[in-house]
Structure formats: structure tokens, C-alpha cells
Amino acid sequence: MSTQPSSVRPVLIGGDWRAAQALHGHFRAEDPAQGVAIGPEFPVSGAADVQAALAAAVAVADELAAMPPERIAAFLDSYADAIDADVDTLVALAHAETALPKEPRLAKVELPRTSGQLRQAAQAVRSYAWTQPVIDTVAGLRAHYAPLAKPVLVFGPNNFPFAFNAIAGSDFASAIAARNPVIAKAHPSHPATSERLAQLAHTALRQAGLPAAAVQMLYHFDHALGAALAGDARLGAIGFTGSRAGGLALKAAADAAGVPAYVELSSVNPVFLLPGVLAERGTALAQEFFASCTMGSGQFCTNPGIVVVPNGAAGDAFVEAATAHFAAAAPNVLFSRGVQEHLERSLATLRAAGATCLTGGASAGPGYRFQPTLLSVDAETFLREPRALQTEAFGPVGLLLRATDAAQMAELARAFEGNLTGTLYGARDSSDDAAWAHIAHALRPRVGRLIGNKMPTGVAVSPAMNHGGPYPSTGHPGFTAVGMPAAIRRFAALHSYDNVPEPQLPTELRDHNPGGVARLIDGHWCIDDIGNHGDHKE
Template sequence: MNDVVSVDPRTGQTVEVVAQETTTDEVAQLCAAALAAASGLDALGRVGRASLLRSLSAALEARREDIVAIADRETALGPTRLGGELTRTTYQLRLFADVLDEGSYLEAAIDHAGDTPMGPRPDLRRMLVPLGPVAVFGASNFPLAFSVPGGDTASALASGCPVMIKAHGSHPATSRLCFEILDEAGRKAGAPEGTLGLVHGLRAGADLVAQPAIRAVGFTGSVTGGRALLEIIEQRPERVPFFGELSSLNPVVVTPHAANERGTTIGRELIGSVTLGAGQFCTKPGLVLVPAGAAGDSVVDAMAAAVEETAPQVLLNAGIVESFERISARLAQAPEVETLARGAAVDGPGLAVAPLLLTTRAARMPPEVTEECFGPVTVVVRYAGENELFGAIGELPSSLTAAVLRGTGETELPLTISERLRSRAGRLVYDSYPTGVAVSWAQHHGGPWPSTNTQHTSVGTTAIRRFLRPMTWQGAPAELLPAELTDGYAGIPRRIDGALVLP
């Protein structure tokens, strides 16, 4: 077995051996335990699982200082960023508890037996039920929000699904600590043995997806990694849903009015968004459409100045550094692309890179600039007139987000831009920047391929829908029905004989 090591990205040095890679047999044993736990977790009901989620939130909060310290040592993301990420995670655990309390996520519906224009109808009662054990793959860039703790784990547990987590190799010590905290808190809260499991290693991740006990997979990572897991799913005798967040360019359009009105401010704010978390956000603006002319020049000049003032950025692991250097070099060498600015040169050990700002013209935009490059780089595309702007938008891949920066009170051009971007993004952002994804009832974090391969969101309350399936009871005696589908139940919103009935 191979060692699972924890590396400090600020120095590039190994700090400790965290674990041994999980063997195929160990994965099978953990999955068997998860399968055995499924009925017990479902039997806790909405009230029991809500209590479980609130207990998990409190347990993480009680170890805040320890969690943030080890996560910073493994990721170099900084205590402020990581403290905010932990706050987000504890909040969303409590939010999913609220989702369970409210109950509309079940989509409960009752159609009583009776005559219809098609003839007699039997008694039909429908609601959503858990899929079964779920595999969750931790993401490199969010060790506390898309990893052992995070939205996938919270939404799966809320749905009633045990969770098997593949720890990311960039932060194995953080994963181990968070798992131990959650596992202990879960047991104390009455969760069945096997509700949570943790595996390490690439082979273990592949074994996990191949396990018959696993009924769905949640993944945040590269298109290449996602495709590899999909190939494994295709080879299973029984295929299961794969919910992948994969790749995103996140274009930003600056209108001429916006550039004329506040060009310097926009330029500096854009680079702040591009370099947030060292450019390792899935919502990082990777391409910015800026008008040609003096107004656009003010945006670009401010962007260049901000990049040149930016210190080297520490990336999460050696693989991301290699990918950044390779892809950014390909972008810089593409036809019609020029380098506008570079950040301070890297001087010393560690996994750091210099921020980079590139530019090209919309009329001759090469396809290379529409490729996502994870890290602190973005491409400015200058457009001369609306035809060039719309032509460039037509060449963009779909993304998680697209943003429009408008002038004060401007609506006509932003509306046309929005109509063209709507089919290419899961979230349209106005007069702001796409980095940062609020956890809420109305949030959607997804988009058309290649940003995701699903219509569902991985952030927000409706993320729970990924791990549920519809089930109908026909002609069932009351004593065999879930409580939420019995006639006298009034605790959640339900649709009864076509009419929405609120508690």
C-alpha cells in the first residue's frame, strides 16, 4: 500500500503521512456498511435527520480553530478564507435541517380514487425517497465546502443517503480530521453505523464508483476526471447517476457605458475576482469582453496595473501548477494573443505561480482562449461594436456563470446580451463578479455541458434533489404509507387532488 502524504504548498515539502491508500477490500467493506445503514438513516425520518445535521454543524463549529489551522497548512488559502468557508459549511448543514423541517422537497402528492375523463382512477400517492449510498469526491479548492464536509455530504445526508467520501489528495489531513469529527458526532446523534465512510487514493476512488452498493456519485473536478468516472459507471451492470461539476470559463461582459462610467474600478475589481483564492475558484472569470477604444482602455490599464502589483500566488498542488503553466503557455502562444501583464516573479520554494493577463481581439479570437485555465490568469477580448461582441459570445462554451457589467440604468444592450448568454450559463450575474456562491433556496450552481453534465445544482437547497427518486404507492392501505402521504397528515406542503395544500 502507498502512503497518503500531506504537503505544505507554501514550501512544497511533505509534512506527514496521513494514512495508507484504501484497498479494494476495504472499500467493499465500507460500502457494505453504508448499504446496511441506509434503511436506518431513512428510518430516522425528517426530524431525526434534521437533528443529525444540526449536531454535525455544532461539532464542526466546536473544532473551528483546529480545522482552519490544518486546512491552511495544507492549502495556503489563508485563515480568513477558510474561516468563511467553514462558516458556510456549518450554515448549510443547518439550512438543510430547515429544508427537512419544511418538507416541500418531498414533492408529496395525493390523488384520491375517483372518476376522471379517462375513466376510474386508483388511489395514487407520490413522494421522493432516498436513492441509497452516495459516493462524494472531495474537491481540491474547497477543503471545507466541497469535501468531507460540504454541500454534497449535507444534501445527501438530508435526503437519507449514507455518504462514502473520497478524500482529495491535496488535503488528506484536513479530510481525516473533519471525518473524525463528523463520524463521532453522527454516532452520538443516533446515525447508524456506516452512515459515513472515508477512502484515500485514486484506485480507491475508482473502486468506490464501481461498487454495486453506490447509487449515485457527486464529483467536483476536471472534465478529464469526470470522464474517467463516467467510463467506470458505463461498465457497471447497473448504471447510476453521476452529478459532475467539471469546467467553466465564466465570461464577463463589460458594456461601453459601464467602461466609460467606472472603467478603472471595474478593472481592479475584476483582477480581485480573478486572483481570489489564487484563481482556483470554479467561478473565476476566465474571459472578459471589453469594448475597444478609450473607455475600454481604462478597464484594461487598471487590470494590467493590478496584475503587476500582485504577488506570486500559491496553488494547491503540483498537478495544478503543472496544468496552469502548460495551459497558460498555450494561451499566450495562440495566434492573435498578446501578454499584457505578469505579476511578481516567483522567487523561492513552494507551489507558486505569477498571475498573468492576456488579450486578443473579438474579430480574430482564437479557440484556445475559450479553454479553462485553473489559476490566476484571464483573457481580455476587445470588441469593436455589438456585432463583434455577439459573434464572440457565440463562440463561448457553456459555463456555470456569465456576468454583465452595465452602466447606471442601462437595460437595452444588457437585455440583448442576457438573451444570448442565457443558453450558455446556469447563473447570470449583474453588476458584480461571479466568484462567491451564496447557499440559499434560490441558488443554482450548474450549467450546460461542459460546466456540468446535469440539470441539478450542487449548491443551495435543491441540491438535495440529486439524491432522491420518485416513488408512487397505488391503492396502499394507510398503515403501509409514509406518514407524509397519509390523509390526516398536515405537517408539510402537499398537492392533494391537484390543489396545493399548505400546512
Template sequence: MAAEQVLIGGKWRDAEHNETFQAENPTRKQTLPEQYPISSWSDVDQALAASATAFQEMRQMAVEKLELFLNRFAELLDDNKQAICELANLESGLPISPRLLDVEMPRTINQLRLAAAAAVDGSWRAATIDTKSGIRSYFAGIGPVAVFGPNNFPLAFNGAAGGDFAAAIAAGNPVIVKANPAQPGTTRELVKLAQQAANESGLPSATVQLIYHMANEDGLKFVADHRLGAIGFTGSKTAGLKLKEAADKVGKPIYLEMSSVNPVVILPGALSERGEAIATEFQTSCLMAAGQFCTNPGLVILLDDDQTAKFIESSKKAFMQAPSGTLLTKGVEAGLTQNLKVLIDAGADVEVSGSGEGSSQGYTCPNTLLSTTAEKFLATSEVFQTEAFGNCSLIVKAKNLAEICAVIDSLEGNLTGTIYSDTAGGDDPAYDQVADHLRQKVGRLIDDKMPTGVAVSIAMNHGGPFPATGHPGFTSVGIPASIHRFAALQCFDNVRPNRLPRELQDESPNGKTWRLIDGAWTQDSIG
């Protein structure tokens, strides 16, 4: 069978390499028939050259074309959603309904439309004008962007349609899509629709390009190439840190989402008030999609008392009764098994390692609930923070509030941190202490709900201190804030009015763009 073609410079063609790989159906542990190429550096080099040319064209292009493209792409996704979700199901094992068709596809379409609105509105550029000094600045596209998509969100975070893609395009950058090897077919179909939308919208032919896979050394060379403006990556800490090292050596901006155990602190009053309900919420959040969310509650911290003992018993029962879900790949199964062993070898006790009827026959792992004491956790906190990506969690039992705060202080950066407290106010003094410690360890502080959901909101921060992400000042979800990762601040000093970009001219570009003029935000023209 001939290998699928790559998309470079607006043309689908054979990759310049004979080596191939195949995706798998994880629910059946079966290799799928399609062959996908592992590109040589020649493919990557040509994609970079074409992308650099496309960026020069896009710099001169009206933002209305970006709006047209993003909205048209959203329309095409909506028109073809059933077929795309069926293919994504085949490659990921995630259910077509409700997960892919009813949740993830609408989210993907909505992201594209939000990016379209932000692109044409232009307020994200933060145009700043000082009329007295003649200095004006704004954010503009940074250059070609490489987007590495993850395996756990084949649509909403896909390199060819997800949040990074939408943000990069809205900033005015072409995108080189690096498909996740677990879902190459899904990515191919998304790229086909993106190319159609680009052609219909009059964008450069190399606005969107696709490379399925490449050798590790070529991947490191890729992210360090001078023609690339920035990189967006969602995936494992191991791969992310290698790419970061290569990009950092040449000063290349790289935005990473890598690892997070998402601590959940449950205070005594909350357990007394609604312990059973919280246990149900915990089980649902932890085991949803076999725990393969970057915001999975992988660490639960409580006081060691009778209420906690009841909570653990309720959670054990829920974990044992629930079926184990399908893991995305053989590699996820191996990684989860290995990291559970690391935690157990470090001294974690196994509360549950089993699942209910109807468990997956594909790549899977028994639902696992571990526990340890705060004293043990603090002795080797780095080891106990090993992320076991999947359907498992670690409960930490502390003697007192001071130990809870000490455990929090020992944590690395995380995407989220949650605190459950009672509604009557009895936990408020403890909450204030815990929140003070937890706030600096997480990107998003949550009250009284599990962290699994990541709303597509203009106020959302899906980021956090290292190693949750590579930079605590940015988010991968939340337009327009997420666009800034793929933009550069450009300043114009004493530049003649007719030579300024339209966002920095005296006349308002469209009457809607917010600009900071002489210290005041306004949508009006100057004078």
C-alpha cells in the same frame, strides 16, 4: 510512521494495502509527515457493503434523527473550528483568517443547519397526491452516495462536511467520503466529528465512512458499483469525465462540477461611467485566493475602443502590483503553466506576466493577463476556452456587438455569465441582445458584479450546461434544491393508507410540510 486509518463500517482500522501517500504544505513546498493509505478494492468493497446496510436502516428512520445529526455536527464544527482551520491552512495554504475561519467555516456550519431544517420540514420531497386516482408520489433517498471533494474548498465543499455531504444526508442517504489527496488530514478530522455526531444521534454506524485514496481503476469501478445510489464530484474536467463515462455505462446518476471560464461582458456605457472601478473589481475577483475559484472571471469580452484600452491599462497595473498567491498543489501549478502555454501558443498576447512584492514562495505562478481579438478567438474557440485554473484571465476584444454575441455563441456551458452596463440605461439595447445569447450558456446570469461569490441561498444555482457540470438541471449549492440530486422519485398506486410513508398519508406529517394535493399546494391534512 504508521499510516492513518480508514473508517469503514463504524470502525477505524488499517487499510488493506501497504501503499501510502503524503500531503504537502504548498506555501513551503514541504511534504507533511503523516502517511495516508491508498486503499485496495477490498476496502472499497467493504465500505459499499456497510453503506448498503446502513441505507436500509435509514429508510425506516424518523427524519428527526437526520435533523439531530446535522445540527450536532454543526455544533461540533463550531466547537473545533480553530484546530480544523489551522490544519486546513497547513494543507491548502489558504489563510486561517479571514478565509477559513471567518468565511468558509461559518458557511460550512450554515449549510449543515439549513440541511437539517430541510430534512425535518420535508417540503423538498414534493409530495404529490391525486385522491381520485389513488396515486401518490414523493422524493426519497436514492441509496449510498459517494462524495469526491475538491482541493480549493477544504471545508465548504469537503466530501465530509460540504454541500454535497449535507444534501446527501438530508435526503436520507449514507455517505462514503473520498478525501481529496491534497487535504487528507482535514478530511479525517471532519469525519471524526461526523462519526461522533452520528453515534450521539443514533444513526447507523456506517452513515459516514472514509477512504483517502484508491487506484484510478478502482475509482472507476467504485462509481459504477450497483450498491451505490449516486455520486457527487467537484474537481477537474479530466477526472470528472472519466468518472462520468464509468457511471454512465451502468446508468448511475453522477453530478459533476468541472470546468468554467465564467465570461464577463463589459458594455461601453459601463466602461465610460465607471471603468476604473470595474477594473479594480476585476483584479480583486480574478486574483483572490490566486484565482482558484470555480467562478473565477477567466474570460472578459469588450468592444475594441479607447475605453477598453484604458480598462486594459488599469487592469495591467493592478495585476502587476498585486502579489501572486499560493497555488493549492504542485499539480495546480503545473496545470496552470501548461494551459497558459496552450493559450499563448494559440495566439493570445501577453499583457502582464508578473506580480508585486511579497509574492508567494510556495507553489505559484505570476499574475497573468492575456488578450486576443474576437476574430482569433472564433477561429479556434475551443482552444481559447482552455481553463487556466488560477490567477489569470483572457480579454477578448470585439469589433462590434455582433462579434460579442458570436463569441458568446461559441462558448461551452459555464457556471456563470456577467454583464456590466451603465446605470443611465444607455447600454439597455445592447444588454438585451447580449443577455439573450448569454442566458442559455450559463447557470447563473449576473448583472454588474464579478462572479466570484456563491451565496448559500435557497434560490442559488451553482450549476450550468456541460461541461460546467454534468447536468444543467441541478445545483450543488442551494438547499433544498441541491437535495434532489441524491433522491429518487417514488410512486405509490392504490397502496393501502397504513402502508404509505408518512409524507403521503392523509394526515399532514407535521403541519409544515408543503404537499401538492389534487393540484393545490397546502400544508393541511386531506379532508
């Protein structure tokens, strides 16, 4: 371990950009299209940085929890404005570090989504929507969601340099909206992008008058330090998006310390194509599947990893058309050498379990590229090896699962692990309706979001969105990582007040309701003061 050389970028701790202490090394970003290092050196922090960040966050947790909501909302809005104003710089940095296209992906889709969800969080703060006030005047009980008054540790993934970034994404916005300090652990795939976002956040934080240590960021630290930090009872919660192995290791450490860990782990997002719809428009569906599976080089958590296709002429035609699309496509750029190597191992697992490669299946150059790949397996083999054949292949890879009929498709649906999404395509003439209902009944408990007649890639930032699902897609089936105000409640505590005098109650639980907050009073949602709720306005 060593002190930081002057050439290595500083970390954001305790409200200041400062040199990393007890360095465990340093690293540079890579251009994945060429496989070469780019940009400045960033620190791999040691225990001194990790402990300093945690201590600083703990020291301001109570102050932040007591902040007026308007100050929190002002920060979120100001940060969103700063991101929009800095679009050219941010997009250039993210493009260089991820090879994701500037247009439309980064500039027109992901960056506006990022600033938009910050503004949605600000709106939820101003409206108190995330607190969900409930009042029982007969029992003398009042309850709402409130800050944890502890820091939240956020781990960002490699596949969204903006929208899920540890210093700007949905977990970050949710934790801050709930008035908790955030320690952001950036992803080493896009450190310069994260640094620029942190600079904008730091400026907005000071302008809003929030505690200086409310937002901190470390670029990287080793797995042992990550586990030690996750298992520190001074933390209030953890937000993680990434690999199943990494997320489960952090969750195990957090569980031992009683720290809630909200982890997004893996998902193959099964798609069921029913016989009628294949006969109706199978060729178009083959193109739709190919486009979804290779979008962003297949590096989406909602990538359609397994498509269930019935046997027969229409199913065979779909397979032939899809194979042609995959075979004609150029190799896709992956985020890193690590992603490439993991994809190679995943394909080896699928093949060893009985899947046959129809096209693709190999890495390519320059940089970190992989051929669009299509595999196939029959239902009987899948039912014998369901675990191995549900291995997530994070990249432009799809597995076609052939089934004999709708009854076997329902049996396959019951064999799936928990997933973020499950999709069914049915014919417009209603010929698939009975099969749809049967398969959907089996699939519904196994997915967070059930989708009809469109591919799963993409997640709308909406209050009605569930970007979550049963294990192993996430660690808890009752929460979403996207969509305000529900996402905010992951980083909140349910506080109940029993016969507490009104002056001692939080604002939204008092008799008078000057802000017009929607409250559940004696079973009715209304905006009235207590005493007037008999004429409630629903």
C-alpha cells in the same frame, strides 16, 4: 501492495477507525507556500478497503432510509455545532495544508458556510421540503422524492477544504439529508483537515443513533479503483467536484453501470463589460476584476476567466488599468505542484491558440506560486479557436477578449460552452440596456446563473442558488450542487403511489398532515389535511 505500517493514519470503514488493508502506498500533505511535506502519513487504499466500505454502506442503506427524519436532522445539527466548536483546530489544519488565509477566508467565510449548509439541510429534512409531496385525489396518485436506499460516493475537490469537503460539504450534507449512506473520498491536498472533520462526523453520528457505516471515509485510491467503484451498480449516485478529465472518466464508468453521476467539471465564467459602463466607471471595474480574478489565488470554480471588453478608448483604458493591477501583484500561492503544472499547460494552450500575454505568465518560488497573469485575444481569433481559448486556467489568470461592438459580443456569447455563470455589466443611465438584452438572450442558455453588475466569484448558500450549468460546467443542467432543498434531490428517487391504501403510504403523503408539511394537492400548495384542501392555505 502491503499492510499498513503503524505510522500511517487509519481509515474510517464500517463505523470504526482501522488500519488500511492491501495498501497501494502512502502520502503526506504539503505546505504549498514552501513546497515541503507536512504532517503524518495517510494511506492510499487498495481494493480491500474500497470493497469493504461499499459492502458496509450497502448493508445499512435500508436501515438509514427508514430512519425518522428527526434523527437525520439531529445528526446534521450536531455535526454543524461540532464544527463551529472546533474552529481553531480546523482552521489551523486547513491553513497549513492549503495556504488559504485563516482570516477571513477560512474562519469567517468558509467554515461558517459549511456549518450553515449542514443546518439548512437539517431544516429541509424536518420540513420535508426536499421530498416535494404531490397528491392528485382525482386520479388516486401520490408522489414524492425518497431515499435512493443505496450509498452515495462523494469526491471532494482541492479548493474548498471545508465547504465542498467530501466528509462535510454540500454533496455530503445533501446525500445524508436524503437518508443515503456516504462513502467520502477525501482530497489528498488536505488529508488532516478531512480526518478531523471525519472524527467530528463519526462522533455526531453515534450520538444521533444512526447506523455506524452511514458515514465512511477513504483518503485516496488510484484512478483504476476509482473507476471500478464508480461503475459498481450497488452505488446509488456519485457527487464529484474537480477536473474535467477526472470527472468525465468517473462519469463514463458510472454511466455504463446506470449510476447517476453529478459532476462539476470546469467553467471560465464569461464577463461582458458593455460600452456605457466602461465609460462610466471603467477604472473601478479594472480593480474589481483584478480582485475577483486573484481571490483565493484564482482557485475558484466561479473565477472570471474571460472578460469581454469592447474596442475603443474606454476599453483600452480598462485594459491598461487591469494590466497595471496584475503586473504590480506578488505571485499567488497555488494548492499543489499538480495545480501549478496544470496551469502552465493551460497557459501554453491559450498562447498556442493565439492569446497574447500582457503580464505575468510564469511560476515562481518558494513553494507553488504563480504570477498573476493577464492575456488578450481578439474576437476573430476566438471565434476561429473557441475550444482552445476556453481552456480553464485554474489560478490567478484572466483572458481579455476584445470585441468590436454589441453585435459581435452577442456572437461571442453564442460561441461559449456551458458555464456555471455568465455576467453582464451595464451603465446606470440605461444606455446599455438594448445591448444587455441582446447579449443576455444569447448567453442565458449557456450559463446556470446569470449575474448582473458584480463579479461571479462566490456562491451564496441559498434555496434560490443554482451552482450548476450546461455541459461542460457540469454533467447535467437541471441540478445544483449548492442550495437546499434542491441540492438534496440529486440523491433522491421519485416515488409514485397509485391507489395505495393510506396506512401503507409515507407520512407526508397520507390524508392527515400533522406536521404541517407543504404539499401540492390537486394543483394547490397547502398545509391542510386531505378533505380540507378546498380552503387551502397558500
